[in-house]
Amino acid sequence: MPFAIEADLILHNGRIWCGREEGISNAVAVWQGKVLATGSNADILSLKGSATEVIDLEGRFASPGLIDNHLHLIATGIAMGFVDATPAAAPTLAALMKGISERAATTPKGGWVRARGYDQVKLDTGRHPTREDLDRAAPDHPVMLTRACGHVSVANSRALALAGISEQTPVPDGGVIGLTDGKLNGFLAENAQNLVKAVMPEATTEELIEGIERAGQHLLSFGITSCMDAAVGHVAGFPEIQAYEMAKVAGRLPVRVWLTLLGDPGVSIVEESWRAGLVCGAGDDMLRVGGVKIFLDGSAGGRTAWMTRPYQGEPDNIGVQMLSDAVVEQVVKDCHDRGYQMVCHAIGDGAIEQLITAYEKALAANPDSDRRHRIEHCGFPTAEQNARMKTAGILPAPQMAFIHDFGDSYISVLGEERGVASYPIGTWMRMGLKPSTGSDSPVCSPDPFPNLHAMITRQTGKGTVMDAAEKLGRAEALQAYTEYGAWSQKAEAVKGRLVPGQWADIAVFDNDLLEAPAATVLSGTRCLLTLLAGRIVYDAR
Template sequence: MFVVNLFCATTVFAQTVLFHNVNGYTLTGQPGNEAQLQQFSAMLVRDGRIAAIGSVSSIRGSFDFEIDEEVSLNNKTVLPGIIDAHGHVLGLGLNLMEVDLRTATSEADAVARVREFAEQNPNADWIVGRGWNQENWESRSFPTANSLDEAIPDRPVYLTRVDGHAAWVNSIALSRATISGATVSPDGGDILRDERGNPSGVLVDNAMYLVEQVMPKASRELQTQAIELAFQHLLERGITGVHDAGIDALNLDIYKSLADNNKMPVRVYAMLGANEPTLPQLLAQGPYTRSDERLTVRSVKIYADGALGSRGAALLEPYHDAPDQRGLLVTSPDQLHDLYQLVIPHGFQVNTHAIGDRANRLALDEFARAYATVGGRNLRHRIEHAQVVHPDDLARFKELNIIASMQPTHATSDKNMAEDRLGKERMQGAYAWNTLLEQGTIIAAGSDFPVELADPFFGLHAAVTRQDRDNQPEGGWYVHESMTIVEALRSFTLDAAYASGQEQTLGSLEPGKWADFIVLDADPFVGDSTTLWDQKVLATYVAGETVFQR
């Protein structure tokens, strides 16, 4: 038996390891409001699972088997591994390889970045990027193809908005997709037009597919590379598990191959995309999970509407800042009904993207109809985002046993435009975390990366303060809907595990569960909440093994 100082040497783990000098926190007990926060100073890991937490003396007094190794964590803070309950792994990996426009300050700035990327990648057939947000520009106007045409006149350009629900393209891309002034916007989509009726260069929701279908598809090799790149990015930020919100058959096959070859350092709870052509066949195969729980598939992601920033979120009443628009239903009510009826009898959880109050109401109505026809109330169905909910519908989440899968940084990113889109009166049911928690609804928190940055401490900070990382606005934005630090941590750990049906083995550092945990440079429960976002992950462990170390 010997002692290893984690921060001075690389540790190779034996079968039974005692971690001591730990400033540990974990939720214990049942998910939801009854869970309790427990502190501990030592942790025993045996065969990749937690055997005990407590003090060194209590652990030594309770077990008679030999401890193979002792590891001092130098009184650093330990938390359960973070579970991001809504992200897009392949999208994140590809985004890390493309031009990033998240911090662009204007259309001209974005174009300059695209031009620079194009010059650095002369052999790229298409210039692809993501992250622009016109709401962060002084003009607050959608960009146009004209500016891209001047900068990149010889290659098609396709740039996804930060929310993934609109694309900015140049004229070559429009031409490749044969989009002209005579092209009719598809159902659930919108081709924005200039004053002459010609395409302006911005495509919303289903209109994006007109260009996407003529773009070259990422090869299996490139997708695998992107996924592995994303895994490392997540581990560096303390994320040990992710609920991947919508994958196709190829993505699933890549995951299975990686898992079979022990190349899944992050646990993935994958949602099959409802638009996958082979969905009926995949459902017929039944839920899939591995004994090591590195990959689990027993849910389906359905898009009901678009996003608020691009005015694609489906609203019951017109947009406050665009009285002629009510948003878009990406999936028609009839299709939504048919999908619920298809998916639930196979024992799969339904996870419906719904941002606007109309989309949320439709999703709730369909859950109620499904319970009355095909059952499935016990499958822990979810509404992804649940951003704008009519006040009359909030209680239905509890009544229908629906999990609210929400992303705290969406509120702090949207605060500069949400009131413009909705008007103050309709903000009552928007980003209503505390209201949902108080009625006993489970909130599973995530980031929606790459829409938002993947760092979970940005999400914890937003949940507690309702402020951005500049701590604006002063006092918080609709701060009465904030979470406590315990509620926020729970939503990223134990309650996220509940949302995937894995709370018996994941989400907390309790005996019998997998030893997925992170080591931090500071204690998030001590000090000013305004600095919560500025946490550094020193090490990440999955099943007791080091998968990242700073």
């Protein structure tokens, strides 16, 4: 008599989307953390044993756990303790300054006040806050207010003084120090921000672990079970690796993480990681070393993404080129030759051109037909660049939440024609480039519903349609958030679909993401249940 496996867990009586090709099942059985079978209620319930846990989904919609293709997990957890400067929390300059003032009132004099999330286009003033604004709000504290994108900050006089920044300070390569009428206005972009960050207190190991845990639990509340930490080393250098390992050993790593190693010259942790044996693929399905990241430009909304044509109203501004061609090509080649997948930040078409060229040269010198080098964000590619990506096997890794949060800003700074054409995910899907999606949190909230809404409608938060030809179908959007997220990490064999043998990472929602009205997907959807390896790790039922 053959041995019959009894499921550890069965979810039944639902609409379970197993993947774009697999479609809908009514039930799924889990055994030893992985999917045992999917099918009809009757077939799957036949696998029930005396110890099987059974969950009635009561008709609700379930999918593979979502995969955020690019966020900053530690930074997200730490930023959750900052003053909330997002447009929702602080729609006016007065409200923003009030929040900073209130935080200063509860912070010992001389202690740092951090805030993040503003977008000058959405403020009532239509401009960046200034050093003077911050001085009035918190005269006795150093303050650093960071734009949503993370590529621009504003510092007050105390922060600038602590950093030793004056009107005579040399501007760092790849940076901007703002002046108005020859005087510091507090504006710092790209590498210039590091001057202030260098005099802030360093995060302790416990603070790093707390950030991992806090942000990971937050992701689980949205049905996100996997993510890529997009610049490990950016907050505290190589000790972030230790923090991740300690969090995992202590049971404080809530989600699966693919670690991207910061590779920028001067702050790179690649050499230390290489010496420690942290090569691409090292680890397990809970915590694995992924690719290497360098920054090639800034953000479009902050007017620092490197474009080949000037920004609207600024004929001399094409953004910021962070590194020379020679440096980019050398870093890419060195890491490629060591076996690393590259996952580099490039938003403007100038930066995308520089990066594709570097990838092509590295692949020509040392061919690998399945390396899957990625272009993080990839906001404003040309048709010719898309074709070269296809030929070279390069993956676009956009964050479609940007359309919802920043689409109107793109039109404002680039004009209608270039703005609406940004992040052409429909084109990429039709070309077979397997685009994934994410949030870049804390740049945007990791909340997946604005992201999904933007993919299926191409609407901004204000309702502007950003080129309807780039819309995705519902199943395509979910595929980007699951299967293609796994593909971008070379993990498609173990997660991203609900098929036998893959991890039983499952999210249950109170709306049918394939059928519910688009407006309801955006504003009326909640995650009710999240499972990681068949264990309930979030329950809002």
